[in-house]
Amino acid sequence: MSNIKKIITTCTRDCPNTCGLEATIEDGRLIRLTGSKTHPLTRGLACHKASKYIDRVYSKERITTPMMRGASGWREVLWDEALDAIAGKMKTIRDEDGPEAILYYQGYGERTALKLLNKYFFNLFGGVTTLHGSLCGGTGQASQNLDLGNRISHDPLDHYNSKAMILWARNPVTTQIGLVPIIKEIKKKGGRIITIDPFRNRSAALSDWHIAPAPNMDTYLAMAAAKILIDRGEHDIGFISNHSAGFDAYKTILERYSVDALCFLAGVSKEDAEYIADTLITFKPTSILLGWGLHRHKDAHFTIRAIDALGAISGNIGVEGGGVSQGFEEYGPYDPKCWGDQLNSERRTLLMPYVGQELLNAKNPPIRMVYVTAANPVCMAPNSELVIEAFKRMEFVVYSGHFLDDTAELADVFLPATTFLEEYDAMASFGHNYVGPVNPAIEPVGDCRSEFHMFTELAKRFSFKDRYCKSADRWLAEICAPIKAWGGDLDVLRHTPFRMPEPMAPYLDKVFPTPSGKFEFMTNFDGDVLKNDDENYPYTLLSVASFDYICSERTLADHPPLPKVRLHPAEAEKLGLTDGQPVMVKSLIGSVKALLCTDVSTRRDCLITERGGWIKAGHGLNRLTAEMVSSVGNGTPYYDTRVTLCRVCSNIK
Ligand SMILES: Nc1nc2c(c(=O)[nH]1)N[C@H]1C(S)=C(S)[C@@H](COP(=O)(O)OP(=O)(O)OC[C@H]3O[C@@H](n4cnc5c(=O)[nH]c(N)nc54)[C@H](O)[C@@H]3O)O[C@H]1N2
Ligand SMILES: Nc1nc2c(c(=O)[nH]1)N[C@H]1C(S)=C(S)[C@@H](COP(=O)(O)OP(=O)(O)OC[C@H]3O[C@@H](n4cnc5c(=O)[nH]c(N)nc54)[C@H](O)[C@@H]3O)O[C@H]1N2
Numbered sequence: 001m002s003n004i005k006k007i008i009t010t011c012t013r014d015c016p017n018t019c020g021l022e023a024t025i026e027d028g029r030l031i032r033l034t035g036s037k038t039h040p041l042t043r044g045l046a047c048h049k050a051s052k053y054i055d056r057v058y059s060k061e062r063i064t065t066p067m068m069r070g071a072s073g074w075r076e077v078l079w080d081e082a083l084d085a086i087a088g089k090m091k092t093i094r095d096e097d098g099p100e101a102i103l104y105y106q107g108y109g110e111r112t113a114l115k116l117l118n119k120y121f122f123n124l125f126g127g128v129t130t131l132h133g134s135l136c137g138g139t140g141q142a143s144q145n146l147d148l149g150n151r152i153s154h155d156p157l158d159h160y161n162s163k164a165m166i167l168w169a170r171n172p173v174t175t176q177i178g179l180v181p182i183i184k185e186i187k188k189k190g191g192r193i194i195t196i197d198p199f200r201n202r203s204a205a206l207s208d209w210h211i212a213p214a215p216n217m218d219t220y221l222a223m224a225a226a227k228i229l230i231d232r233g234e235h236d237i238g239f240i241s242n243h244s245a246g247f248d249a250y251k252t253i254l255e256r257y258s259v260d261a262l263c264f265l266a267g268v269s270k271e272d273a274e275y276i277a278d279t280l281i282t283f284k285p286t287s288i289l290l291g292w293g294l295h296r297h298k299d300a301h302f303t304i305r306a307i308d309a310l311g312a313i314s315g316n317i318g319v320e321g322g323g324v325s326q327g328f329e330e331y332g333p334y335d336p337k338c339w340g341d342q343l344n345s346e347r348r349t350l351l352m353p354y355v356g357q358e359l360l361n362a363k364n365p366p367i368r369m370v371y372v373t374a375a376n377p378v379c380m381a382p383n384s385e386l387v388i389e390a391f392k393r394m395e396f397v398v399y400s401g402h403f404l405d406d407t408a409e410l411a412d413v414f415l416p417a418t419t420f421l422e423e424y425d426a427m428a429s430f431g432h433n434y435v436g437p438v439n440p441a442i443e444p445v446g447d448c449r450s451e452f453h454m455f456t457e458l459a460k461r462f463s464f465k466d467r468y469c470k471s472a473d474r475w476l477a478e479i480c481a482p483i484k485a486w487g488g489d490l491d492v493l494r495h496t497p498f499r500m501p502e503p504m505a506p507y508l509d510k511v512f513p514t515p516s517g518k519f520e521f522m523t524n525f526d527g528d529v530l531k532n533d534d535e536n537y538p539y540t541l542l543s544v545a546s547f548d549y550i551c552s553e554r555t556l557a558d559h560p561p562l563p564k565v566r567l568h569p570a571e572a573e574k575l576g577l578t579d580g581q582p583v584m585v586k587s588l589i590g591s592v593k594a595l596l597c598t599d600v601s602t603r604r605d606c607l608i609t610e611r612g613g614w615i616k617a618g619h620g621l622n623r624l625t626a627e628m629v630s631s632v633g634n635g636t637p638y639y640d641t642r643v644t645l646c647r648v649c650s651n652i653k
């Protein structure tokens with residue numbers, strides 16, 4: 001008779017939904033992964049990527065034994081040999097050049113409570129070089145902090161109070177399935193949904209109206225809608241006079257343009273701007289959800305601040321069912337002391353968006369070793385060729401992960417990590433306010449270990465072992481001390497998510513932690529910096545989230561031979577290219593072979609593709625992306641990449 005059990009756990013993947021999951025295990029093997037019915041947000045609905053994750057756990061390509069690279073390539077080794085080699089190298093480098101000659105590169109693959117201890121390990125070791133800036137969401141948070149003092153998003157469940165929702169550069173059907181039932185409910189109650197995206201993303205199908213502005217020109221669209229509201233006398237005078245600062249200066253910015261001019265600059269029709277304004281006037285409250293797509297432009301702060309301003313002018317800030325929301329603090333419920341940053345004087349950090357150059361240029365001391373966890377920077381950071389060069393230049397690279405991806409290929413040691421289904425931990429979210437339990441559904445596959453286990457074993461090779469080596473429960477009690485202080489019970493957390501005491505709707509008292517104590521409008525605007533034209537490279541490359549995969553979490557076998565690029569058919573015709581044809585996509589810094597798909601649902605000035613395909617599989621779109629950093633928040637402006645297309649010449653392989 002087969003032995004079936006069910007385990008409640010939490011998805012730890014790089015996804016704002018952070019679902020509660022129910023894992024079904026038959027005779028020790030994971031057979032089903034579904035949304036937990038008891039999780040207040042998941043309510044039984046997880047995405048299709050959850051069940052597919054089982055194939056990833058048991059994939060033949062998964063590396064399940066530690067490996068070290070020698071003259072004749074990879075060889076399997078025992079954990080002790082791998083960890084001895086790492087500890088030996090770290091000690092030598094520290095003795096010769098100091099700990100800052102080592103870079104600890106922590107990626108976005110898994111951000112659980114116990115992962116705080118990775119950095120603690122390196123701090124006990126002496127404080128190595130780490131990273132600052134972001135490949136993901138830095139710009140939005142920093143921009144919203146300017147307006148609101150401290151970015152706090154509306155709880156997703158508060159959107160049930162919304163009469164309308166604007167998905168501004170956000171595609172929840174693909175990237176946050178938990179919002180879909182909420183969107184459907186708003187519609188069912190007669191509300192409106194608007195999607196704003198240069199191409200018709202999957203969420204547009206749920207929307208009443210799709211607006212396709214030119215990339216990064218949304219600033220003008222937000223300004224146009226605000227100007228219409230003010231012109232019609234529909235702005236929230238009470239909020240503006242009592243709870244905001246800088247409105248007159250913002251109004252002066254708006255007065256520089258007519259609504260027609262703003263719509264022209266945004267690349268939309270006046271009808272589009274009027275639709276937004278009408279919605280904000282007649283469907284109160286409206287929640288505006290910012291996507292991460294918006295961040296990935298150099299001067300995205302203008303757009304985000306103009307959207308915040310639109311939220312304020314329309315009376316949607318500090319209102320239930322309103323708000324301009326995006327992210328949450330995924331490390332919010334943890335004690336920051338557990339990072340251990342207080343143990344050392346300030347250490348060097350490298351700018352993440354420039355990681356290739358930064359690694360190559362670091363001096364006093366130069367970087368000799370990189371230790372990578374839960375990341376694939378060779379594929380996902382900008383300018384892959386430079387990142388490859390930098391990694392090749394390193395004396396020693398440690399990679400902890402699941403598959404031999406582009407970064408692992410350049411490592412000297414591969415440490416096989418468990419997936420969250422083999423781990424004991426806790427997980428908060430960047431998309432909502434719940435912390436959930438991570439419980440092992442199965443035994444570790446092969447010889448895989450959790451990072452907590454790996455670092456504990458590594459710590460035993462150092463004098464600080466007594467400070468690091470404690471049980472997972474003892475560490476979780478320390479890390480999750482704030483949860484206890486909020487009245488949470490860590491035993492209960494093992495099977496029930498805990499909601500942090502964050503507001504359902506922030507700023508209801510209309511007090512903002514800004515210098516003025518009020519909502520602050522942006523008071524300077526320089527439209528010239530938004531221009532990103534280059535006649536030699538006529539298309540903006542939008543390398544967006546894939547429906548089937550999260551970032552580069554795929555196997556080699558998952559890749560079709562070429563990445564797909566989507567172009568408007570009229571543009572293809574202009575270039576003499578046809579649907580289904582292989583093409584070369586070229587930017588100022590590189591080229592990638594791709595398969596052309598013509599698609600009427602994209603703007604004519606954009607080329608749409610999916611992020612995350614591996615270079616070794618012939619994908620690797622970041623070979624086209626030059627290093628750049630956003631003006632606010634040290635984010636990565638991937639979507640300012642300009643490209644052109646041409647036929648594949650016979651001499652190009
Ligand atoms: N299936 C799946 N889910 C994911 C991920 C994934 O890779 N796959 N990734 C996860 C991660 S790491 C993140 S950060 C989130 C991202 O979540 P989302 O922000 O929802 O998704 P993105 O595809 O990154 O960007 C959303 C949209 O922004 C649009 N966009 C780009 N530039 C502009 C612009 O200037 N103006 C406007 N209006 N729109 C623009 C893009 O065309 C894209 O469709 O999703 C997470 N969830
Ligand atoms: N061109 C382009 N590039 C982009 C983007 C874009 O829109 N366009 N988006 C950017 C965004 S939003 C993000 S967030 C970054 C992501 O950049 P990265 O974090 O560098 O890349 P991921 O592909 O998410 O890789 C995460 C890896 O962690 C592994 N992993 C998961 N759990 C664990 C664990 O517990 N331990 C270990 N050791 N490994 C684990 C996964 O298997 C996966 O291989 O990429 C950015 N890059």
Ligand code: SF4
Binds near residue numbers: 015018047048050176
């Ligand atoms: S990937 Fe996202 S939507 Fe899918 S199960 Fe995990 S948290 Fe839920």
Ligand SMILES: [Mo]
Binds near residue numbers: 136
């Ligand atoms: Mo991200």
